[in-house]
Amino acid sequence: MEGIYYYWFMWMIWVIVTFWLPKTDARFWLSFFILLNILGSATFIHFTQIHVGFSYILFALLSFFILYRTKRLFYSLFSVLIITVAYAGVKLFYLFDPVWFLLDVQMYLSILGVILSNMLSKDFFEGMAFFILGSCYGEALFSSAVYSYYRPIVIGDFPFLDMLSIGIFSLLIWASFKTFAASLEHIFKKHARERQGS
Numbered sequence: 760m761e762g763i764y765y766y767w768f769m770w771m772i773w774v775i776v777t778f779w780l781p782k783t784d785a786r787f788w789l790s791f792f793i794l795l796n797i798l799g800s801a802t803f804i805h806f807t808q809i810h811v812g813f814s815y816i817l818f819a820l821l822s823f824f825i826l827y828r829t830k831r832l833f834y835s836l837f838s839v840l841i842i843t844v845a846y847a848g849v850k851l852f853y854l855f856d857p858v859w860f861l862l863d864v865q866m867y868l869s870i871l872g873v874i875l876s877n878m879l880s881k882d883f884f885e886g887m888a889f890f891i892l893g894s895c896y897g898e899a900l901f902s903s904a905v906y907s908y909y910r911p912i913v914i915g916d917f918p919f920l921d922m923l924s925i926g927i928f929s930l931l932i933w934a935s936f937k938t939f940a941a942s943l944e945h946i947f948k949k950h951a952r953e954r955q956g957s
Contacts, residue, residue: 815915
């Protein structure tokens with residue numbers, strides 16, 4: 760069923776944000792964003808032969824906001840461009856030769872986006888913004904490439920949201936693992952210094 764991963768992961772992220780993060784304005788707005796995103800996931804804005812999902816627009820705006828606050832705008836644009844081209848390239852390759860894909864193409868897109876955003880970013884939020892915006896641009900680029908052959912075009916449908924939510928959740932798990940590993944390293948180093956001091 761299309762959209763099942765999106766709803767599961769978005770609700771899980773909402774629970775984490777609402778009940779585990781400290782009470783701040785950022786937590787309120789993030790929780791509000793997630794609920795608004797879920798609420799508008801089945802809503803589309805129609806432009807003649809193009810239908811754009813409301814959640815797609817929200818995700819793109821969130822990524823713009825995150826990247827606007829960074830001081831590495833040129834690097835951010837370059838990183839997003841890399842993910843955009845990779846995303847559109849994989850979808851075009853799948854369109855012309857799907858026999859090479861053992862799994863659903865959305866899984867390949869999610870894995871590729873997560874790997875690239877982890878390689879290009881320096882923290883979780885920057886990597887998430889790279890992944891989301893690169894995927895959004897990649898979806899738009901792919902849709903513009905096939906516009907002459909397939910109409911109407913739907914941008915930001917449930918398979919796209921599934922791929923995006925799987926990637927965001929994977930980035931969250933990876934960031935948690937890195938934080939846990941850094942904490943363990945700090946504990947071991949502290950223990951080693953104590954043993955040397957004694």
